[in-house]
Amino acid sequence: MIRLGALLLATLAGLFLVLTIWGDGNPRAANRPIPEVQPAAQDAEARALAVPEPQIAPAAVIQAESQTPEQVQRFPGPALRPSPEHAGETPAAELPEGPVLYVTGDRVNMRAGPSTGDRVVASLTRGTAVQPLGPQDAEWVNIRDADGRTGYVAGRFLSATAP
Structure with a gap:
């Protein structure tokens, strides 16, 4: 880990050195126009001789709501x-x-089909009342809950008496 840090530091130092020696500085600075500087007297004279530009009335602003x-x-x-x-x-x-x-069960999954490989339709908590739609003594029981959803629950998690 120390070697990796030292290698990274040496690489960054070398890159900095190469750019300092052979770099052209700021490449964006070459594309910027350099403004001409005029003495104040010439600037005032130019303003006096300049023809005033005609005033254009601003366009009417239309609100976005309309x-x-x-x-x-x-x-x-x-x-x-x-x-x-x-x-x-x-x-x-x-x-x-x-x-x-x-x-x-504390939290039992109601599934789309009679196996653990089928997708979960809902999660039922202890004491939830359900209506059996098929045989009640099977390994997987087809049920309907109070919200009208249908699915399968493992028979070992269902009882005819309330917990």
């Missing part, structure tokens, strides 16, 4: 409406009639 049409947001699909919590409604979190199972 030029820009009003932007209207258009969203594809159904009309947007506020969520039930903000519209003063109570969200429908009840399951339809029928058998109910409860999640017994």
Whole structure:
């Protein structure tokens, strides 16, 4: 590590030395025009002899608000409406009639298919009530949660009694 630092320092010093000796200085300075300096007396004389330029009336300024049409947001699909919590409604979190199972794990993944290789649809917490859509004693149980999402949960994480 010390050798690497020394090599880096030597390289930078060599580069600085090469640029100092053979460098042309500031390459941008060569492209800048050098203004002519006139004595004050000649400058005042030139102003007295100069023909005044005609005054041009400034163009009328048009405000951007009058030029820009009003932007209207258009969203594809159904009309947007506020969520039930903000519209003063109570969200429908009840399951339809029928058998109910409860999640017994602290956090259980509900998946799109009956294996751990399928994508996760939702994450369910302990005590969440779900409705079975198929056999309840299988290794993977097809379920529907209170939000209407369907998926599969491992049967060992479901129980008919609330935890």
